[in-house]
C-alpha cells in the first residue's frame with residue numbers, strides 16, 4: 001500500500017514539474033526572450049569561479065580529516081622511498097592542477113560575452129607552443145628519472161643479502177604460507193600432487209630434496225631488518241599479494257611464480273606503539289579479483305625481532321611431523337596416465 | 352597535385368550521383384517505416400539509432416553503479432526494496448549477493464566503456480558529423496554502416512540477455528582475465544554468462560570495425576572540393592584518428608577473445624597452466640595467463656583514447672564556436688592527437704607493472720607512458736588559450752566542454768602518478784585507479800558526449816533543447832562527479848582495493864565509512880540529475896523550440912544544410928565547396944565584407960576581400976596550383 005502511495009505521489013510530482021516547465025517555456029517564447037546571450041550568461045560566468053572556489057575550499061577544509069586516515073604508516077625500507085616520491089609527485093601535480101584549472105575557469109569568467117568587445121583572431125604562436133611542450137616534458141623527465149631510480153632499487157636490483165625465503169600461495173579464497181625449514185631450501189612441488197582432501201594443499205613433492213623439513217604457518221612471520229624474498233604463486237586463478245604497510249604488491253599467477261624482495265623495518269609491537277593501537281596487526285589482502293570472496297582474503301603478518309623470529313622458526317612442527325603419511329610421496333605415486341606428461345615436465349624443468 | 356585532381360574528379364562524380372540519387376529518392380518517397388527508421392542506410396538515422404541505444408545503456412550502466420555503491424556506502428542497509436528489480440540478486444538477508452556485486456561491477460564497466468562511450472559516442476557523432484562536415488551526401492557505404500548498427504544491436508541484446516540467466520552475467524571484471532574467466536568452476540559468472548559476454552563482444556568488435564572502416568574511407572575519399580586535410584574541422588580529425596586506432600587495435604582484442612573461447616570450450620591451453628581447482632588438477636599446461644593481459648591491453652589502452660579522442664574533438668569545435676575565436680594551435684592540436692594516437696599503442700603494459708613481468712620491461716613502459724602526458728598537456732593548454740581573449744557564450748554544450756577540460760586536467764595529472772611504476776606498486780588496483788580513470792576517461796568522455804548532444808541536437812531533430820535545464824544539469828553533474836570521484840583518491844591512497852564487496856573486513860581500509868557514504872550519496876544525486884537530461888532530450892524532440900538552421904553561428908558545413916537535412920544532406924545534391932578552414936571566427940575586417948563574427952567555410956575568398964589574410968591568399972594560391 002505504501003509503495004502505491006509513494007509511486008503515485010512521485011508520478012504526480014513529476015507531472016507537476018513537467019507542467020511548470022511547459023508553462024515556463026511557453027512564457028519565454030511569448031516574451032520572445034530566447035536570445036542565447038542574456039542574464040544567464042552572466043550567471044554561468046559567475047558560477048565558473050564561484051563553484052570551483054567553493055569546491056576547493058570544501059576540499060581544503062576536509063583535507064586534514066582525510067589525511068589523518070589515509071596515511072598508512074610505512075613498515076619497509078623501499079616504502080620510504082616510494083612514499084617520498086609519491087608525495088613529491090602529488091605536490092608537483094597539485095601545482096599543475098591548480099594553475100591550469102585556475103587559468104581555465106579564470107578565462108571562462110573573464111572573457112564572458114560582452115557585446116562591446118570582439119574576440120581576438122589570435123590563434124597561433126609557435127614559440128608559446130614550444131614552450132608549453134617543453135615545460136611538461138622537462139617535468140616528466142625529472143619524475144621519470146626519480147621513479148626509475150626507486151624502481152631500479154626496489155624491483156630490479158633489490159638488496160637481497162641473506163634474504164629469508166618464504167613461499168606464499170593464493171587459492172580461492174585463502175592464502176597459505178610455506179617455510180623452507182632448517183635447510184633453507186623450499187621443496188619442489190607439482191600441481192598434480194595437490195590433494196586438498198589429504199592435506200597436501202601445496203602439492204609438495206616429498207621424493208625430492210629439500211621438502212622434508214618444510215613447514216606451513218598460520219600467519220606470515222617475518223624478521224625485522226633483514227630482506228625477505230617472498231616467492232609468490234597461485235594454484236587456481238589470479239590473485240595478488242598486497243601488503244599495504246610494506247608497499248608490497250605482486251600478482252600471483254598460476255603457472256608463473258613471481259617474487260618480491262623487501263626489508264621490513266618495524267615489528268608489529270613497534271607499530272602498536274607507534275599507532276597507539278594495541279590491537280594493531282599488519283594485514284595482507286588480495287588485489288586481483290578472484291571470485292566471490294575476493295574481498296575476504298585476509299592474512300595476518302607478524303614482524304618480529306630477529307631472535308624472536310628464530311625462536312618461533314625453531315619451534316614450528318614440520319609438515320611431515322604433522323602428516324607423516326606423506327613421507328617419500330612424490331610424482332611416482334601418481335597414476336601412470338598422468339605420469340607421461342609428468343616426466344616430460346621434469347625434463348624441461350632441469351634444463 | 353594528383354590528390355587535388357582526384358578530389359576534383361570525385362566531386363564531379365558525386366554531383367552526378369547526386370542527381371541520380373535524388374531522382375531515385377522520388378520513387379522512394381513512399382519508403383516504408385522499416386526502411387526509413389529501422390533498416391535505414393542514412394547516416395543521420397543510423398547516428399540517432401546509436402545515440403538512443405547509447406543513452407539507454409548509459410542509464411542501465413549508471414543504475415548499476417548506483418546499486419553497487421549502495422552496498423559500499425551503506426553496508427548495513429536493507430536492500431529489500433530493490434527486489435522487484437533485482438530479484439534473487441538480493442539474498443535472504445536483504446543484501447546484494449557477493450557474486451552479484453562483482454557481476455554488476457563487471458557489467459557496469461563493460462557497458463560504460465564499450466556500449467556507451469565507444470558505440471554511443473563514436474557511433475553517434477562519427478556517423479552524424481563525418482558526412483555533414485566533410486561535405487558528403489552519406490557514408491562511403493551505407494549498407495556497411497547499417498550493418499555496423501545492427502551488429503551493435505545484436506551485441507547489446509546478447510549482453511542484456513546475459514543479465515537474466517540463472518548463473519548470472521560475466522563477473523570477472525570488465526577485463527575478464529583468465530583463468531578466472533576461463534574456468535566455469537571458478538565462479539558462477541564464468542559459466543554461460545561469460546560465453547555470452549564473449550559472443551557479444553565479438554559481434555561488437557565486428558560492429559566497431561565496420562564503422563571504423565567506413566569512417567576512414569569517407570574521410571579520405573569523400574571530402575568536398577576544397578576540403579583539404581588541413582581544413583578539416585578538428586572533430587573530423589579526432590573521429591578519423593579514432594577510427595584508425597580502432598581498426599588497428601580491436602582485432603587484437605578479437606584474437607584475445609577467440610583464444611579464450613578455445614580455452615573455454617575446446618580444451619586448449621593458451622592461457623592456462625598448472626591449475627588445481629574444484630578438487631582436481633586440470634590437464635591444461637604450458638599456457639600463459641599473462642599473454643591474455645598483453646593482448647587485452649594492446650586494445651585496452653588505445654581504447655581509452657578511442658573513447659577520449661572523439662570527446663576532445665567535439666570539445667574543440669564547441670569551445671572555438673562559443674568563444675567566437677579560432678581554436679588555438681590548430682596544427683599543434685592535430686599533431687598532438689597524432690602523437691597520442693601513436694603513443695597509445697606502445698604503453699599498454701603500464702596496466703601490468705605488478706603482474707610479475709620483467710621489471711626492466713616495466714622501466715621501458717614507464718618511460719613511454721610518461722611521454723604521452725606531453726601531447727595531452729599541450730591539448731589542455733590550447734583549449735585554455737582558445738578561451739583567452741574570447742567572447743564566451745555559455746551554452747549547455749559550452750559548459751560541458753569547459754567541464755571536460757577541467758576533468759581532463761584533474762584526471763590527467765593523477766596519470767602521472769600511476770604511470771610511474773615505483774608508485775604503482777602501492778596504487779595498482781586500488782581506488783586511486785578507479786578515481787583516476789573515472790575522471791579522465793569516464794567523466795571527460797561522458798561530458799564530451801553530452802556536450803555533443805546539446806550542440807548538434809538542433810541539426811539532428813530540428814529543435815532546440817531547453818538551455819536552462821541544460822545549465823542545471825551541468826552544474827549538478829559537474830559538482831557531483833567531483834564529489835563522487837575526488838574522495839576516492841583518499842581511499843585509494845589508504846590502499847582500499849577495487850572490486851571489493853566491502854571495506855569492513857580490514858582494519859587498514861575500514862576508516863572511511865563516512866566518506867563512502869558521502870560518495871554514494873553524491874553518486875545517487877548525480878545519477879538522478881541525469882533525469883533532467885533525459886527529460887529535456889525526449890521533451891525537446893517533440894516539443895522543443897524550432898531550431899534555426901545555424902543556431903550557434905558556426906562555420907562548419909553541417910550548418911549550411913536545411914533545418915532537418917534530408918537524404919543526401921544538401922537539397923538537389925548541391926554540396927557546397929570549401930574555401931577556408933573551419934575557424935574564421937571574429938576575423939578582423941569581416942564586417943566590411945558584410946559578415947558578422949564568423950565566416951562559414953563555404954564562402955569563397957573572393958567574397959571577403961577585406962578580411963582575407965596573407966595566409967589565406969597563399970593557401971588558396973597553393974590550392975589552385977596543386
Ligand code: HEM
Pocket residue numbers: 413416417420456457459460461463464468523524525526785789792793794797835848849850851852874877878
Ligand atoms: C554514475 C557514475 C558512476 C559511478 C558512481 C561509478 C562508480 C564506479 C565504482 C565505484 C567502480 C568500482 C567498483 C569496484 O571496483 O568495486 C566502478 C568501476 C568501473 N567504472 Fe564506473 N562509475 C560511474 C560511471 C562510469 C563511467 C561513465 C565509466 C566509463 C568509462 C565507468 C567505467 C567503469 C569501469 C571501466 C570500471 C571498472 C570495472 C571493473 O573493475 O571491472 N564508470 N565504477
Ligand SMILES: [Cu+2]
Pocket residue numbers: 238239240286287288289290291293294295297
Ligand atoms: Cu582476490
Ligand SMILES: [Cu+2]
Pocket residue numbers: 651652655698699701702
Ligand atoms: Cu593504459
